[in-house]
Structures are given as C-alpha cells and as structure tokens.
Amino acid sequence: EVQLVESGGGLVQPGRSLRLSCATSGFTFNDYAMHWVRQAPGKGLEWVSGISGNTDSIHYADSVKGRFTISRDNAKNSLYLRMNSLRAEDTALYYCAKDKKRGWDAFDVWGQGTMVTVSS
Amino acid sequence: DIVMTQSPDSLAVSLGERATINCKSSQSVLYNSNNKNYLAWYQQKPGQPPKLLIYWASTRESGVPDRFSGSGSGTDFILTISSLQAEDVAVYYCQQYYSTPLTFGGGTKVEIK
Numbered sequence: 001e002v003q004l005v006e007s008g009g010g011l012v013q014p015g016r017s018l019r020l021s022c023a024t025s026g027f028t029f030n031d032y033a034m035h036w037v038r039q040a041p042g043k044g045l046e047w048v049s050g051i052s053g054n055t056d057s058i059h060y061a062d063s064v065k066g067r068f069t070i071s072r073d074n075a076k077n078s079l080y081l082r083m084n085s086l087r088a089e090d091t092a093l094y095y096c097a098k099d100k101k102r103g104w105d106a107f108d109v110w111g112q113g114t115m116v117t118v119s120s
Numbered sequence: 121d122i123v124m125t126q127s128p129d130s131l132a133v134s135l136g137e138r139a140t141i142n143c144k145s146s147q148s149v150l151y152n153s154n155n156k157n158y159l160a161w162y163q164q165k166p167g168q169p170p171k172l173l174i175y176w177a178s179t180r181e182s183g184v185p186d187r188f189s190g191s192g193s194g195t196d197f198i199l200t201i202s203s204l205q206a207e208d209v210a211v212y213y214c215q216q217y218y219s220t221p222l223t224f225g226g227g228t229k230v231e232i233k
Binding site: 035037044050060061062111112113 | 121172175211220222
C-alpha cells in the first residue's frame with residue numbers, strides 16, 4: 001500500500017524557519033516526481049513546489065520562491081520542504097503528494113497533511 | 121501562469137440527480153504532440169486530503185465510480201456526477217498540470233438539496 005506521512009509542522013514565529021518531512025512507502029520512490037500542496041484554513045488548494053525523481057527539475061510557486069527549498073533523499077524514500085522567512089500567510093495544512101507517472105502529472109496519492117501556523 | 125476558474129462556487133442537487141461543475145483555463149492545456157489535456161479533477165471531503173477522480177480530462181482513476189465523468193478540451197472542462205449520492209458531498213477542484221506553476225481552481229462545493 002502506498003503511504004505518505006508528513007511531519008514537522010507546528011507553531012512558529014514570523015521570520016523563523018521550519019522543515020517539513022514526508023516519509024513514503026509502498027512504491028519505488030525515485031521513479032516519481034513529488035510535490036508539496038498547501039491549504040490555508042477554510043481555503044482552496046495551492047501547489048507550493050515539485051521535484052522530479054532524479055532532482056533535475058525543481059519548481060516553485062511565486063509565493064514561496066526564494067524562501068522555500070524542496071529536496072528529497074531517494075535512499076530514505078523521503079521528501080522535504082525547508083521553509084525560511086515564514087509569514088502569516090504561510091499558515092496552512094501542508095500536504096505531500098505523489099505524481100501519478102514519472103513526469104509532471106496528476107497527483108494520485110496524498111498524505112494527511114501537517115499543520116503549519118505562523119504567529120507571534 | 122495558467123488561471124483556473126471554476127463555476128459555480130457551490131451547488132445543491134437532489135439525490136439521484138445530475139451535478140455539473142465547470143472549469144475554464146486561461147490558456148489551453150491541450151498538448152498537441154500527444155493530443156492530451158493536462159487537466160485533473162479532485163474530490164475533497166471534510167477533514168480529508170484530496171482524492172484524484174479524473175486525469176487527462178476524462179480518464180477515471182482506478183476505483184472511482186462510473187457516475188463520475190470528465191469531458192472537455194482546450195480551455196473548457198466539465199465534471200459530471202450523473203446520479204448524486206450522499207457520499208458525494210464534497211468540494212471538487214480542477215487542476216492543470218500542463219505547465220508550472222501547477223494551478224488549481226477555486227473549488228466547487230456540492231451539497232444535497
């Protein structure tokens with residue numbers, strides 16, 4: 001069974017940093033692109049960042065470019081999101097999502113999410 | 121960036137009746153070399169992560185009931201629930217994966233009338 005489990009969320013002050021992790025199992029991790037998608041309380045879905053299986057292609061939403069860094073450790077079957085200079089508007093539930101195929105594709109598996117709250 | 125616009129924002133449909141959700145992209149998401157529309161639909165129930173329903177605009181994901189169907193091409197797409205069931209109450213999102221940044225529509229909330 002394919003599983004994605006996010007961790008690392010919490011309450012953080014504006015301007016501080018946080019690192020999210022997504023532990024995966026049940027599929028050949030390095031074969032698939034992976035993504036982070038967030039959802040502010042009561043709002044819709046916003047794609048944050050994606051990374052290809054071999055890390056040669058990385059993309060970010062404009063809202064996080066220069067502040068967030070996506071990475072992956074294929075040996076550990078894990079995806080990460082380093083978030084710096086956090087703002088109140090970054091408050092959201094952060095989901096890890098798996099691409100359906102090798103390239104940029106629909107997201108066929110999602111984790112349960114980890115909540116990030118940015119507040120003083 | 122490709123902007124995805126869904127309509128309506130919400131709709132109430134009687135059990136057993138048809139529900140139709142529209143999604144319009146600000147530019148075509150049809151890739152001419154393979155004739156595929158890079159458009160997906162997701163269902164999100166309260167307290168749950170999104171679930172993939174449809175990809176390539178009209179291909180149903182494994183395990184998704186056949187009352188869900190997707191249609192359209194280019195910039196205009198439709199998700200149809202042919203006979204609404206109580207368990208279909210949710211918010212539905214369209215998404216383009218044609219180009220980065222990947223973008224979602226604002227969502228359509230489906231309720232029972």
